[in-house]
Amino acid sequence: MSKIVEISDVRRTFVQGDVTIEVLRGINLSVGDGELVALLGPSGSGKSTLLQAIGLLEGGFAGSIKLDGEEVSSSSVDRQTEIRREKLGFVYQFHHLLPDFDALENVILPQLIADAAPDEAEDRAKHLLSKLGLAERLHHRPSKLSGGEQQRVAVARALANRPKLVLADEPTGNLDEHTADIVLGEFMALVRGEGSAAIVATHNERLAAKMDRVFRLHEGVLT
């Protein structure tokens, strides 16, 4: 199986005044194409920091990060932006949808930014939103949607450009347990159906157990 993610000896240290925190102390991780993995760890263990490294969202990391076979840790900012746009999708704990656009527009926009044809972008957005049970909510703005519905739109947006890898940081952390289960189940089914891989950071052991593999971040290393 080819690997969408291969990272080795990734390290990150934060210095705040006199205090130095080694958050990542030599992380090795590989994720195959289409594989769904959970990243578990207590609050403050560095899950978000690791996702930021893989998502090329922050600098300051040491070590090697390969995405889809390409060493990207020292790529130019422009190349990293291109990789984020073409290969990665992101879902966060809070939806970060654009408040003045409806659900459909929120899923169309990233495709237009990636130069998709408007008709195709709309068809794809409708397809994804329908798969997530939102066919009747296409023209609702985020403020008129429930928390679960908002996260479903965020999931559709993350998948809109057919990313090879979705990075999800506590994607259901803001939802009640029952809704979180449903939305995560839908997210996983959709990601599998699309053939994308995903890394999902969560505190929730039960949800993690439904993934292909589970990694635990503890004291800066993965087990």
Ligand SMILES: Nc1ncnc2c1ncn2[C@@H]1O[C@H](COP(=O)(O)OP(=O)(O)OP(=O)(O)O)[C@@H](O)[C@H]1O
């Ligand atoms: N920009 C920063 N400057 C200084 N310290 C930071 C910075 N970002 C994160 N940290 C520290 O790094 C550690 C890991 O943070 P991170 O957000 O990655 O943890 P997490 O596992 O995602 O936690 P949670 O589950 O609570 O979101 C924390 O102790 C945090 O205070």
